[in-house]
Structure formats: structure tokens, C-alpha cells
Amino acid sequence: MSDGLAVELRQVVKRFGEVTAVESVSLQIQHGEFFSLLGPSGCGKTTTLRLIAGFEMPTSGDIIINGEMQGHLPPYQRPVNTVFQHYALFPHMTVAQNVAFGLEMKKVSKDEITRRVGEALELVHLGKMGSRRPKQLSGGQQQRVALARALVNRPKVLLLDEPLGALDLKLRKAMQGELKALQEQVGITFIYVTHDQEEALTMSDRIAVMSAGHVFQVGFPEDIYENPNTRFVADFIGETNFLHGTVHRRGPLAEIAIAENVILPARWASDELPAGSSATLSIRPEKILIASGDEKPPSDGEFVSVPGQVAEVVYLGTDTRYVVRIVDGVQTVVRVQNLEMGNKRFKVGDAVMLHWRVEHGRILKE
Amino acid sequence: MQRLFARYPALRAWLLLLPAATWLFIFFIAPLFIVLVYSFLERGTYGGVVWQFSLENFRRTFDSLYFSTFLRSFYIAAVTTFICLLLGFPLAYYISTRPPQRRSTLILALMIPFWTNFLIRTYAWLTLLRTNTGLINVSLMSLGIIDKPLPLFGNDFAIILGLVYGWLPDMVLPIYATLERLDTSLLEAASDLYASSSKVFRRVIWPLSLPGVVAGSMLVFIPSLGAFVTPAILGGGKSLMIGNIISNQFLAAHDWPFGSALSFVMMAVMLLATLIYFRSTTSEERMQP
Ligand SMILES: Nc1ncnc2c1ncn2[C@@H]1O[C@H](COP(=O)(O)OP(=O)(O)OP(=O)(O)O)[C@@H](O)[C@H]1O
Ligand SMILES: [Mg+2]
Numbered sequence: 267m268s269d270g271l272a273v274e275l276r277q278v279v280k281r282f283g284e285v286t287a288v289e290s291v292s293l294q295i296q297h298g299e300f301f302s303l304l305g306p307s308g309c310g311k312t313t314t315l316r317l318i319a320g321f322e323m324p325t326s327g328d329i330i331i332n333g334e335m336q337g338h339l340p341p342y343q344r345p346v347n348t349v350f351q352h353y354a355l356f357p358h359m360t361v362a363q364n365v366a367f368g369l370e371m372k373k374v375s376k377d378e379i380t381r382r383v384g385e386a387l388e389l390v391h392l393g394k395m396g397s398r399r400p401k402q403l404s405g406g407q408q409q410r411v412a413l414a415r416a417l418v419n420r421p422k423v424l425l426l427d428e429p430l431g432a433l434d435l436k437l438r439k440a441m442q443g444e445l446k447a448l449q450e451q452v453g454i455t456f457i458y459v460t461h462d463q464e465e466a467l468t469m470s471d472r473i474a475v476m477s478a479g480h481v482f483q484v485g486f487p488e489d490i491y492e493n494p495n496t497r498f499v500a501d502f503i504g505e506t507n508f509l510h511g512t513v514h515r516r517g518p519l520a521e522i523a524i525a526e527n528v529i530l531p532a533r534w535a536s537d538e539l540p541a542g543s544s545a546t547l548s549i550r551p552e553k554i555l556i557a558s559g560d561e562k563p564p565s566d567g568e569f570v571s572v573p574g575q576v577a578e579v580v581y582l583g584t585d586t587r588y589v590v591r592i593v594d595g596v597q598t599v600v601r602v603q604n605l606e607m608g609n610k611r612f613k614v615g616d617a618v619m620l621h622w623r624v625e626h627g628r629i630l631k632e
Numbered sequence: 633m634q635r636l637f638a639r640y641p642a643l644r645a646w647l648l649l650l651p652a653a654t655w656l657f658i659f660f661i662a663p664l665f666i667v668l669v670y671s672f673l674e675r676g677t678y679g680g681v682v683w684q685f686s687l688e689n690f691r692r693t694f695d696s697l698y699f700s701t702f703l704r705s706f707y708i709a710a711v712t713t714f715i716c717l718l719l720g721f722p723l724a725y726y727i728s729t730r731p732p733q734r735r736s737t738l739i740l741a742l743m744i745p746f747w748t749n750f751l752i753r754t755y756a757w758l759t760l761l762r763t764n765t766g767l768i769n770v771s772l773m774s775l776g777i778i779d780k781p782l783p784l785f786g787n788d789f790a791i792i793l794g795l796v797y798g799w800l801p802d803m804v805l806p807i808y809a810t811l812e813r814l815d816t817s818l819l820e821a822a823s824d825l826y827a828s829s830s831k832v833f834r835r836v837i838w839p840l841s842l843p844g845v846v847a848g849s850m851l852v853f854i855p856s857l858g859a860f861v862t863p864a865i866l867g868g869g870k871s872l873m874i875g876n877i878i879s880n881q882f883l884a885a886h887d888w889p890f891g892s893a894l895s896f897v898m899m900a901v902m903l904l905a906t907l908i909y910f911r912s913t914t915s916e917e918r919m920q921p
Binding site: 319342346348350352354356357371372 | 815817818820821822823824825826828831835836839840
């Protein structure tokens, strides 16, 4: 049963003529969740959101909102509201009239409209702006009006399409926090579209990573970052090292040969591959410890150790970024925090030892 | 020369304006001034004027004969504008919702009749509408659908038909321009906020297209009010508008001062209409889509 779910997509496909924008997407979104759709430009995020809102009808598959099949219901009969990327505020109405629009359409009584519009504007800190026109507001204020206009209807689900995309970086950061706090306060399910991985990681309860119309991985932010299940996800979220090789030995703890004499143990990110097939080992730069050749790794847990030679050093203020050559043609990036207690510094040409915990290395399909 | 410009920067601007200013003066301001002066003089026996100040011409424009023609012209222009709006808005809306390439084709189709002289097109209507020999009445009678010719010609109906035909594109184009610039996400937002299609139209599309509607109405109303060719041909000499009376004063009655006075009263009415338009919309609204 889909009872407990705010929104469910079952194998939804959307084609525009020849173009397939969304390819068999299935999602289950819980009540009160802050759920993000993350992916590069053109991957079908907006289309997915528009399918839920009812602006587009699926080519096949079902969309269920709050336990009810939506079928071909038009947008105005769905219990969802949308915050548009460019806000789409009505220019011929005041801020208060904009916010009141949905309630008027639902024939809510005059008194209640006045009260709820006031509350909604207070909620987004625009209590005194009700009589202004949208054009007389800053971008950030317009953004809040768009939020108030949607939230005042108390929708089951709020759909947001890159709502912060048009704001400058500083305002964007401030609004991220505000938006997240607001969502927790009102307890409404948010489905949030963004192509900014940092935004998705900091705000979301769960994230769906999309590419080319497919959903590649759904999970908690830590999961997506720490345990990417595909090369695409590992590459799209954060920085990562890819070491190409062949599967040397199978088993729960596999081994992958990245050069003739360099065989590294690691965990499977997804299904196991047969020995001999090509695979990629992915390891995040900040998970690698860099040490001089005679230093031992910490004694807790199982470590992988590889010798190498420093090829490049870039000082980044809080961090130092090393490029270390393992064998000819195979190098890896290591990021070390510049702590006060002083991590040891290395120079180009130094012989070093790289250590990382076995569970941080993940084998991905090519 | 260069040094002169350096010393007087405004000189260059004035020089550049000179051709346009000269043109406006010779063909617009000077004739207007002549007409204004004439309207305060007395008529000469065989046309021309006698240089004798008089307000009689303006008093005569309020004689019931002329005043009722004014009112009739007003009525015909208003009905024409209304019908153009009724036909033009849906047409403009239809065109603006087509894919971009089809839009240009349809706009072109709308403009094509303009390539033929207006007089010729009006005569074409004459051959269709004429009471006893017009194509429509002849066809309907020979098919036995009617046995008396329909009154299609020489009346207000014929004039309004001709005017609507002539000015419809002037209504469609400004409305189309506002509708085309209308942000479709506004319509989606309204629909998302529980507005049905008819509510979306009433609350969003119509108010946002008002500047185009007002501009189109002015573009139709003003030339309709001063129409001269259409009532002369399709009115059959019986149904006249103020434009015909003015031309008669100059060409047939040889009363130039009175013709001038009538022209000025009409211009004043049009000016008033324009002022009302500018008052009813703030400059911001006129700029908006
Ligand atoms: N109305 C349409 N007609 C034809 N193709 C469309 C239409 N809408 C979207 N597409 C195509 O579907 C694909 C997905 O588009 P979509 O707008 O969902 O991407 P997106 O993930 O939101 O990208 P962005 O981050 O750039 O907004 C794209 O290839 C796009 O060209
Ligand atoms: Mg998009």
C-alpha cells in the first residue's frame, strides 16, 4: 500500500516526440520529507516536477499523491502547489492579492483570506509589504512572496523548481537556511529541484540523483556522498579519485588490480563483477592519509597502504591538495586539512605512503 | 565644422533633427495651422476665404443636421471598434498560442490584404453587397433562398462591415503583441493556484492584455470616426459620416471655413479620446505586457 506516502511515482515515462525526458522513474516520498531531485542540466528534473504538478501528463506510468491516483487531473485539481524558478508573480496584483489568489479560487471566506494572507506574509517576514507590487520588491523578497503564495493554501506537497537559482550567492546561502527552517516549521512535504549538489546535500532529508532521465540513486545525503553506487553519482557529487583496473579477486572484500603489482582491496558499490572484468575504484581525496614512508597507519581498523611520490602541491588556505603518483600514468588527489597541530608537509618529489580505510574504497562498474 | 560641434554639442543634435523637423513642419504643422486660421474666417463665393474674423463656423457645427451626423459617426465608430474587439481578441489569442513559425505565417496572412489598395478592396465589397446587382443578393435569389434582395448596401450595416474589414488587423496586432509577450508561467501559476481555464482568462490573461486592447481600440476607433472612403462607397451616398460632410464642404459646397471648423471639432474629440486613454492607464501599465 502507498498509504504512508506523500508522493509516489511508478515507472513514469515522459516523451516529447523523439526526446525522452523522463525514463521509467519510480520514487517514494514520505510525508513531511524534504526531498531533492538533483542532476545536471537537461536530466529531466523540471519535467519530473511538472508531471507531479500536472502541467505535463505522463506518457506512461502512475503518479499518486497522498494515496490518490492523479491520472489526467489538471493542475488546479491537485493538492500540490508550485514555486516557480522565476517566481511567476502576477504583475498586475499587489503582494497581498498574489498571496490571496489561491484562497479566492477556493472560495474561502473574506475574513479567513485576510487572516491567512497576513499570517503567510508574517511567516516569510513580509508583513508590511502586502500593498506593494511585485516589481517594487527585491529578488529575495519576490522569492518569499512566491513561497507565501504557495504555502498559504496549505498544500499536501510543495514543489520547488530551483527557487534560489536567480539569487546571488550570499542571499542564496541565507535563503537555504531559511527555507529549511520554514519547511520544518510548517511540516509540509517539499520536493526540491536543484542542480547544485551542495544545496541538495545541506538541505535535504533525502536526495534522488538523476541523469539523462533516469534516477541513479536515492538516499540520505551521507549515503549519496559516502556510498555512491555508480560512477556518475560519485563523479557528480563532490570530488573523487577514479583508479581504473580489473577485478583481481571476488568475494565480500574484493581486490582490484590497478597496475601490475598494485592490488588494492575494496568494497563493492553495487553488484559483484566476475574476476577479470574491468572496474573502477573510487576514493574521496579527504579520506586518504598521506604519510612519510616509515610511518604506520592508525591501528584501529583495516587500512590499505600504497607507496607513491608527490607530483604536485597546491596550498588552498584551509586545505592542502596533493597530487600523488602511484605508478606511471596512475595518480590520485589527496586533500589534507591544515590543522594547527600541524600535519606533516610534503614537497614535490617526496616519497610518501598513502593509507585509507578499506571501507572507503568502492568498486564501481565501468 | 568639428570645432563648432565641440563648442556647441547640441548643434549636432539639432542638425540631425533638421530633415525630420522640416518634413513635419511642411506637411503637418503648416497645413494644420492653415486649417485652424481658415476655420475663423468667412467663406468666399467660389471657394477660398474672405479675411473676416467669425465664430459662425463653430456655431454651425452644432446645428442639428451636423450634430446628428457627429453622433452617428460616433455610434458607427464605437460599434466598429466593439465588433473588431470581439473578432480580434480571439484571433490574436489563437495566433499567439501557435508554435512560433506558424505565428509569423498567420500574421503575414493577416497583412496580405494591405498589399492591395484600400479603395480597390472597398469597391470589391461594393460588387458583393450592391442591392440588385451584388453577388450575394444575385446568388441567393437565383438559388431561391430569398425572393427580395437583402438590404446589404447603402446603410450603416454596409459601412460597419467595410470598416471592420478595413481595421481588424489594427485591433489584432497590438493585442497579439501583448499576448505574445505574456509569460506562460503566469498562466501555469494561476492554474496551479486552483484557477480553472475561464478563471485564468478573467483574472490573468484579460487584465494583462488590457494595454493591447486599449491601443487596438484607439487604432480602430479614431480612423473609423473620421472614415471617408468607406461611407462614400458603401454608404451609397445616402448613409454619410462626418468625413463625407467635411469633404463636401471643401469640394462641393465651396465652404472652406466651415469644413475647417468641422475638422477641428472632430480632431478635438479624437484628442479627448486619446487623453482619456492616457489617463486611464499609467505609464507603467502601458509599458507592461
Ligand atoms: N516541452 C518540451 N518539448 C520538448 N522537449 C522538452 C520539453 N521540455 C523538456 N524537454 C526536454 O526534456 C529534457 C529534460 O528537460 P528538463 O527541463 O526536465 O531538464 P532539467 O533537468 O530541468 O534541466 P535544467 O537544470 O537545465 O533546468 C531536455 O532534453 C529537454 O530538452
Ligand atoms: Mg529545469
